[in-house]
Amino acid sequence: MRTRLSSLALTVLLGILGLGTVFPFVWMIISAFKSNSEINAADQTFLPKTWTFENFLSIESKFDFLRLFGNSVFLAVTITAIVLYTSALAGFVIAKYQFRGRGMLMGFTVGTMMIPWAVTIIPRYTMFADAGLQDNYLSIIIPAAISGFGIFMMRQNMHAVPDEVLEAARIDGASEVRIFHRIVLPMSTNSIAALAIFQFLWVWDDYLWPYLMISDNANQVLAVGLTTFAGQYGTDYGGLFAASTISVLPVIIVYIIFQRRFVAGVASAAVK
């Protein structure tokens, strides 16, 4: 009886907190289907009185959000793929080979995670502007291609790949390149999934750097487009709800699909 009661109490408590946690998302999605007059009305209802797609259609005609969405997807997928590969490779080499300077390489790589963006963004801005890379996606891709966090996380993960497995493959005559691609990568899927979501989200969310580097509106990313839209149409709350929904929903869907793998990967990065 007592455990039943405490079970109920805990579940109710978690339920209330959970509702509070998802409320902003629910409210955002529902409000995106309200007309602006309803959003601004004095008496607020939770559900729209009349459901409308008007917000989604109007932001598209005003701002070409699909295009920005496509730009963000392209950059996020490209950078994530590069980071996953470079991080897994560097993590493998640093974890499994003995060589001079290994500790230093790892130390400095981890150290980069501590450096505030404010320190490097000004010189990087002048460097990339001087190199004529403004309005070029290379300026977004190059600084993100090697990730200190990614290397750190993948190196932690390499404890999950026992040396005996590698030795066995070596005895069978597999080259190191083959071992990395055929054994190490498939054994690292949890960490790769976790890093993939993190990295995807960072690119998706990056605001200041694309804002500084890309001036052509058609090539801009979604996060910057959102702030520009809010600046120009600040009173179009319906549009802002719709634009936020477009930006948030894909990430939530990907997360829910991969959440089990993802949670395992995130946890393993910190535990070992």
Add this chain to the structure above:
Amino acid sequence: MTLSLRRSAPPAPAPTGSKRRAQEKRRVRTYPGERALRNVVIIIVAGSLLGLTAYPIGLAFVGSFHYWNPLVGAFDFVGLENYTTILSSADFWGAMLRTGGFSAIVIFFRVALGLAIAAAIFSKVTRGKTFFRTIFYMPTVTPLVAVAYVWQMMYNPQTGAINTFFGLDLNWLYDPQLALPSIMAMTIWKDFGYAVILFLAGLHAVPEDALEAASVDGAGAWQRFWRITFPLLAPMTVFVVITSIISYLQAFVQVLVLTKGGPGTSTQLISYLIYDKAFLKYDFGYASAAAFILLIVTALLTLISFRFATGRKSSLEG
């Protein structure tokens, strides 16, 4: 980062000269292809460290001693002037204090909520563990720019969900007293799920027989948590605190979206101040000097947290 934290025994002493040589002798042969992989990694990682981190830091350091304004093409040596201006500026100290308060409060709630919710989900009597875990982690994986706009609309005094729902009439983001706490609340909501996941992982690693033994000895649930579970979670707590310190000293996007530092300077955090100086006023020299001070503060706080963690650990063991 956590490598040494989780280890309970002190790190093994470094191999002495002769031992090391013996180790190397045992493996004179490198594996086929190893050298190539190693060189590729060394070149790309060291290249990126030098070109995209070390060189920019050097440039920022040199620039911090200059009047540096790209709009007028100025790069004139001014010595320590930027630093003396900053250190005697009320705006800078205000932003630093605000950032300190912001970080301390957000980190406290992030750890407290994360620990409490993780313990609740971990409890044997809780149903729907995966469901709750998925829900609580959701804000962490959503893009900050977009959710910051959603919160801005939730804080809207006329039409926002918060005033409507609680029947309040508060001007959250335009009241100098409430604006910073409002940003804190949004940040806590966004980030506590990360702590939940990490503490859950930590709880799974707590040995069950220790808890059972304590239970047999008559320790209550509360005592078991504070005497056994919590000390074992200390390394995880330190990890959460250190990563939080690093990220909150850089908090910027939520300020940009919600208040742009206002009203007045009541929500101007240090990273927003640097952004404002660098990319709205184009005073690169001043901004670089401020960024360097931020770097030093970050490094010191991280170091102190590590020291605190290792000191604590040895006192527990000793």
